[in-house]
Amino acid sequence: xxxxxxxxxxxxxxxxxxxxxxxxxxxxxxxxxxxxxxxxxxxxxxxxxxxxxxxxxxxxxxxxxxxxxxxxxxxxxxxxxxxxxxxxxxxxxxxxxxxxxxxxxxxxxxxxxxxxxxxxxxxxxxxxxxxxxxxxxxxxxxxxxxxxxxxxxxxxxxxxxxxxxxxxxxxxxxxxxxxxxxxxxxxxxxxxxxxxxxxxx
Amino acid sequence: xxxxxxxxxxxxxxxxxxxxxxxxxxxxxxxxxxxxxxxxxxxxxxxxxxxxxxxxxxxxxxxxxxxxxxxxxxxxxxxxxxxxxxxxxxxxxxxxxxxxxxxxxxxxxxxxxxxxxxxxxxxxxxxxxxxxxxxxxxxxxxxxxxxxxxxxxxxxxxxxxxxxxxxxxxxxxxxxxxxxxxxxxxxxxxxxxxxxxxxxx
DNA sequence: GTCTATAGCCAGATAGAC
DNA sequence: GTCTATCTGGCTATAGAC
Numbered sequence: 001x002x003x004x005x006x007x008x009x010x011x012x013x014x015x016x017x018x019x020x021x022x023x024x025x026x027x028x029x030x031x032x033x034x035x036x037x038x039x040x041x042x043x044x045x046x047x048x049x050x051x052x053x054x055x056x057x058x059x060x061x062x063x064x065x066x067x068x069x070x071x072x073x074x075x076x077x078x079x080x081x082x083x084x085x086x087x088x089x090x091x092x093x094x095x096x097x098x099x100x101x102x103x104x105x106x107x108x109x110x111x112x113x114x115x116x117x118x119x120x121x122x123x124x125x126x127x128x129x130x131x132x133x134x135x136x137x138x139x140x141x142x143x144x145x146x147x148x149x150x151x152x153x154x155x156x157x158x159x160x161x162x163x164x165x166x167x168x169x170x171x172x173x174x175x176x177x178x179x180x181x182x183x184x185x186x187x188x189x190x191x192x193x194x195x196x197x198x199x200x201x
Numbered sequence: 202x203x204x205x206x207x208x209x210x211x212x213x214x215x216x217x218x219x220x221x222x223x224x225x226x227x228x229x230x231x232x233x234x235x236x237x238x239x240x241x242x243x244x245x246x247x248x249x250x251x252x253x254x255x256x257x258x259x260x261x262x263x264x265x266x267x268x269x270x271x272x273x274x275x276x277x278x279x280x281x282x283x284x285x286x287x288x289x290x291x292x293x294x295x296x297x298x299x300x301x302x303x304x305x306x307x308x309x310x311x312x313x314x315x316x317x318x319x320x321x322x323x324x325x326x327x328x329x330x331x332x333x334x335x336x337x338x339x340x341x342x343x344x345x346x347x348x349x350x351x352x353x354x355x356x357x358x359x360x361x362x363x364x365x366x367x368x369x370x371x372x373x374x375x376x377x378x379x380x381x382x383x384x385x386x387x388x389x390x391x392x393x394x395x396x397x398x399x400x401x402x
Numbered sequence: 403g404t405c406t407a408t409a410g411c412c413a414g415a416t417a418g419a420c
Numbered sequence: 421g422t423c424t425a426t427c428t429g430g431c432t433a434t435a436g437a438c
Contacts, residue, residue: 006403006404021225021310022223022225022226022306022310023226024222024223024225024226025223025224025225025310027430027431027432028431028432028433029430029431037404038404038405038406039432039433040404040405040406040433040434041403041404041405042432042433043432043433043434044403044404047433048432048433049431049432049433068372072372101305101306101309103368104302104305104364104365104368105223105302105306107367107368108302108364108366108367109222109223109226111367114367114368114371126372126373126374127374143397145394146386146390148373148375148383149383149386149387149390149394151372151373152358152361152362152369152373152383152387153358153391153394155361155365155369156357156358156361156362156365157353157354157357157358159361159365160353160356160357160360160361160364161353161357163305163309163361163364164305164356164357164360165309166308166309166312166315167304167305167308167315168353168356170315171269171273171327171352172327172349172352172353173327173328174349182349182350182353185347185350186350186353189347189350190354193346193350193354193398194398196344196398196399197394197395197397197398198397201402207421207422228412228413228414229413229414229415230413230414238422239422239423239424240414240415241415241416241422241423241424242421242422242423243414243415244414244415244416245421245422248415249414249415250413250414250415403438404437404438405436405437405438406435406436406437406438407434407435407436407437408433408434408435408436409432409433409434409435410431410432410433410434411430411431411432411433412429412430412431412432413428413429413430413431414427414428414429414430415426415427415428415429416425416426416427416428417424417425417426417427418423418424418425418426419422419423419424419425420421420422420423420424
């Protein structure tokens with residue numbers, strides 16, 4: 001994609017550079033080089049580094065947010081939901097390995113970005129999921145657990161291995177290929193692990 | 202601490218600034234201001250921004266690594282190990298909230314830093330823990346699980362809530378106080394959740 | 403729309419007085 | 421050891437020709 005259109009070539013290159021270097025580390029010259037266009041074109045199309053960054057950030061969110069909504073909103077049995085999310089999300093991130101770290105990094109740098117791009121994505125859809133989980137606990141269908149912790153656990157086990165890849169590779173003494181294999185296994189492992197913990201025996 | 206000694210005042214201020222802004226976002230002037238010393242003192246004591254950064258990075262690692270070794274090396278029953286680690290690590294990070302994000306961010310920026318400061322911390326102590334877990338599986342003491350996944354799960358659920366705090370606060374619609382309470386609960390919740398998953402019923 | 407040239411600023415680093 | 425003043429380079433951004 002984007003072999004012709006200059007604006008798209010810029011955005012693609014900007015995604016590449018911003019996501020690996022962050023806002024502060026990124027250089028407009030590097031983006032121009034990667035896009036194989038003149039540096040002043042960046043300003044012609046996006047006015048400023050800040051505006052270009054915002055376009056990249058929104059793109060990143062738009063890739064990650066829908067699947068997150070899915071787990072929260074879709075009407076299906078909880079265990080299916082967990083299996084679909086972990087499998088789907090780990091697959092998705094495998095194709096966009098830099099995005100979670102990028103979002104986390106920039107969000108910690110400037111937590112207010114959320115107000116504009118993120119919060120309204122969710123509204124109060126979380127509260128319905130919360131209700132569902134609480135009902136399952138009350139009906140004795142799963143072990144007692146706070147919905148908040150369950151959600152954090154699901155997300156943490158899915159995303160953290162990507163974010164902390166360098167540390168985990170080192171601690172576990174895995175090479176690139178072995179680590180990739182572990183991530184692949186986690187598409188099913190994470191759901192098994194969670195369901196094993198909350199289901200009644 | 203560090204009310205007199207200039208070098209210490211610099212390091213304290215540098216820790217503060219580098220850990221919240223990262224290498225690229227940090228400014229020597231801001232460090233000097235926070236340390237209430239003249240900017241050129243930074244160079245007098247640490248030669249360059251890079252060298253000062255390395256000192257800060259090593260400090261961060263030296264705060265986080267020992268507890269990580271503990272879980273891997275200490276000779277105690279697995280379930281105790283898990284309880285001690287999650288409780289101990291979450292408590293530790295609560296006092297140094299910026300460190301995990303800082304380490305992850307800088308490690309993704311430059312994965313080679315590890316070679317110098319990190320890998321040798323662990324040696325092959327991981328392999329003994331791996332053996333222990335595999336033996337427990339074989340002896341039917343816990344559910345079948347790859348040691349790698351168990352370790353990733355423990356670390357992920359302990360650390361991720363700090364790293365992804367802005368997102369999770371937003372998704373779960375918690376204010377600062379409520380989120381702090383969740384983190385507090387996780388000191389015991391995480392271990393319960395894990396043990397509940399791997400113990401035999 | 404695309405290029406070259408350059409303005410303007412800011413940050414890291416150093417020289418040198420005290 | 422600590423300060424002021426300044427150099428130097430690199431980066432964003434723009435002016436202006438084509």
